[in-house]
Amino acid sequence: MTCAAANALVQQRGEVVFDTGNGQLTRVVSNPSLCSAADGGVPRWIPSQDQSQCLAGYGCEEREGHGN
Secondary structure: OOOHHHHHHHHHHHEEEEEEEOHHHHHHHHOHOOOOOOOOEEEEEEEOOOOOOOOEEEEEOOOOOOOO
16 A cells, blocks of 8 residues: 555544554554543554555554553
8 A cells, every 4th residue: 555545544534553564553543632641642654555654644652651
């Protein structure tokens, strides 16, 4: 899938889980507001057919100070 197609899919569906290789799954959301209150949205880069680093959307990662 091209970078543009991956980005369009995320924008259309709001959330997509990509198989990024080696058995690794990566969740990408279209907007950081789709992350939980304890998580922050960070740019999520994935490999695509035409780019080694494609900005597909955002990933939800635990904010510092909100962990156990």
